[in-house]
Amino acid sequence: MTAGAPGHFKATWMGVTTILFDDGETSVLIDGFFTRPGLTSMALWKVGSDEKIVSHCLQKAEIDNRLKAVLVAHSHYDHAMDAPLVCHKTGAKLVGSESTRLIAEGHGLLPLDQTVIIKDGDVLNFGNFRITVFESPHSPGDTSPGQISSPLQTPCRFTHFKSDKCYSFLFEHGKHRVFVHPSANFTDGKFQNVRCTDVFLGVGVLGKQTTEFRERYWEETVGMMQARRIIPVHWDNFWKQVGSPLEPLPWPFDKWSVTIAWLREKAAVTGVEIHIPKLWEGLDFD
Template identity: 25%
Template sequence: MIADTFSPRSLAPAGEVRVRWLGTAGFAIEHAGAVVLIDPYLTRASLRRCVVGRLAPDVAAIARHAPRADAVIAGHTHFDHALDIPEIALRTGATVFGSRSAAALCRAAGVPAARVRDVERAPGGEPVVGEVGPFQLRFFPSAHARLLLGRVPFPGDISDCDQVPLRAERYRCGAVFAVEIRVADRRIVHLGSAELVEAGLDCREPDLLLLCVAGWTASSAFPERVARALSPRAVLFSHWDNFFLPLDRPAVALPAMQGERLAERLGRASRDVRLGVLPLLGEVWI
């Protein structure tokens, strides 16, 4: 989709933080034996499974690709971000950070309340912070791309679930967050949807920005706004892959991603930014 402009290990040859792409907006970030997962969606249900009934987490895929976690972050609660999170929390004992909708999903799945952190806050306040092992987390209110005929798909909150998993369309968006992760003197920012809220987004010049591609053309001047608000040193493009296909096959781009155009505009709007993509389950050290 986008030509690699850095090779997977070249960001910091002596890097201590491992960043692994799990497909969609999902990442595993690891340092000193501790693991934070963001939007891990390993199940990758087929399109048919998404329309015929309740989704079900693929426990074999979860066990294989996300066997350990100390924290799991839900950037928002569409199924391709949040379906697997309660199951992962139950299996690993990880603490979940996310919206009230994410908390509702976890509650319905039987994740102990003490291991679920609601990171929504009143407008205008300081960003919610969290700490897990060596990781320091900050959650900034963000937004979802209006990629479905000018609208956010499945808008609203999840409050009415008493049994999970749900049908795909019941994974409503919930509150959306940009997440900053600090570990080992590195800063990583994750945007799980191709939109942002500049006000209060106080996490400029991250070492690495994990940037959602899907829907970016629906967000006005998206690459220029990302460059201005965040000025990242390096960007990994995510959520451009067809997530109805399993994880053990090479990634296939979703239609109409226009990744080359996004890379070109982002490169033009930023100074000295490095841009890249990883193969599915590929990793980079920073």
């Protein structure tokens, strides 16, 4: 991407909560999960990064040494597994929890000064992107809670990727304020002082929750931040390989039909726009 007008950037969704923010001079990536092991491999065997797949995806997304940071939402494999390899290939900083740092240490690819451990309230600056960190809970039903206690050697069982702390991020760039909320959960009043126009809203497993939970989730995120547009993320079947047709997570893992019907109902009532992203297609912020 070539540099555009001041304040202009693109956000490109690449599945789950892998999102690239790029203004033509600087880029920042959320998670960077590309390997996407199949369900059988995940459930019965071990998971680890596939360098060939990661390299292909970096090239497809035009991710190069302009990438300054990979912000890891939490340390489950579908968020953190490929991040150290992405940073190794681009020189970007790996930004996340202590568990994310231990995943990188297990890879053995990054020097210590290429990792950054963050906490709630931190403010990060990369080029013209100003990013505020918010700690927020994982979505209900965390299959691998806790912290990683020692360098994580991969391949390993997916359950070894403990979630540790979970983060959301407010991106500010020119006049734009875009929020990335990867996990479908909330803390009462957490975002009462946050205002944004757009939210990349994690909706994974939301279809399995009660109506009351979904309503509270909306109120504590989209409603509280007074967002005008939401982009649902983390609803796709991440056991499908890169290049496969896009499809939602199947039952019994989620109920996408319930989620999307509810989102459309909320949009109709509140006037909030819903944009269903397409894989690898940039969303312009002018």
